[in-house]
Amino acid sequence: MADALHFTYSPGRLGRREGAPGLVLQELTQFALASVIARKGQAAQAVGAAQRAFGASPPTTPTIAAGSDIAFVWSGPGHWLALGPQSTESFEARLGTVFGTHASVFDQSGSRVLLELRGPRVRDVLAKGVSIDLHPRAFRTGDVAVTTASHLAVHLWQVADEPVYRLLVVRTWFDSLWRWLAASAAEYGCEVMAPTPYTL
Amino acid sequence: MRIPCPHCGPRTHEEFTYYGDATVRRPSATGPDAEAAFYDYVYTRDNPCGLHRELWFHQGGCHEWLVVERDTRNHDIKGAVPARSVFSADDAT
Structure with missing residues (x-):
């Protein structure tokens, strides 16, 4: 697990290499x-x-x-x-x-990093640092939570039933959040996509 | 320990900051016993055994102040309401 602390944030695959990635991550910019x-x-x-x-x-x-x-x-x-x-x-x-x-x-433009998270294990990854219940009986598309992820204040909301989530975090905390996210997703395999411009 | 935030829903207590007794009220600054009343208001607190109404600030969530009713013997949370609903009557006077 020590290696997980050294994952750099760049497009590509990290963690488990076999099979489809459990988490697909994409930064939304602009x-x-x-x-x-x-x-x-x-x-x-x-x-x-x-x-x-x-x-x-x-x-x-x-x-x-x-x-x-x-x-x-x-x-x-x-x-x-x-x-x-x-x-x-x-x-x-x-x-x-x-x-x-x-x-x-x-x-507040430029103050936050916006991530989109999807994949078959996305809820398992989030469960390692987000204490609220994200099961569909409790949290659905369109729902928002102002909460903490790995002790960092974030806005989290669901944009599709798949499920797909968006996570908004203070830019200077992103490095810390990323260490947690990379370590949490490594066992399922994580695909980091190239950043894409934000759409609603 | 989970606190049912009236705005956000049930959340872990780690998202909150504790700010103590919610039943104390700021005394009149012009009363004859103002000095003693302020000493009491600032420093002296009861240490109740049982239900206690106390202020919690939802720092890791909606940034609202809450009045939470907690049993000091077992941390059983009976409920939480927005502090502004409790204190707005005081503000008006």
Whole structure:
């Protein structure tokens, strides 16, 4: 297992070589990210403003809501992360115009690494560091968890029934997260794909 | 020990930070016994045997403060509610 600490993050196969990989991992890049926090007593107005402008209603339960090109990831009561495409236009300014005085918007672009995880053993890998129940009876497509993975704060959500998960982690913690992920996935075999641009 | 976060669902206590007795209330700063009342408010705590209402902060989750009812004898958690639902009445006065 000591070797697992020295896996570098680069496209290719690591761990068990035989058979199909238990975990397939891909970094999603080129997305804009902002935190949106409703001002005191203004959460309903903030939700309404986003619904009218983006066609996505920032969720009031731990779920993700996607509009045409913006997704809102629940982050706490009256608190969301907005994900959108990178553009020459300021993401923060675009959101700020919509939320006005109902919410505070802060650009977080570049602060996080976004990973997509799939494969037949993805749930077994996550179970080694995520303490919540990811069985479909408890966690389904569209559900979000703000929790910890290997003691690091992450946002985790499910994007398909296969299942496929997305994991958002603070960029400077990625190295630490990767050591845990590589060590956890090694026994099942892990295929790291080349990074791909983010889509909703 | 699992705490049923009213926002996130059941979570391990390791995601939370303990902040002590949730029943103490800040005394009036202008009362005749303000100094003694503040000493009591800041330093003296009961050590109850049985059910205790206490503050927990969900640091590894929704970043909300909770009031958790816990049995100090066996760590049985009876329930958790958002602290703002408990303290909002105090804020108004």
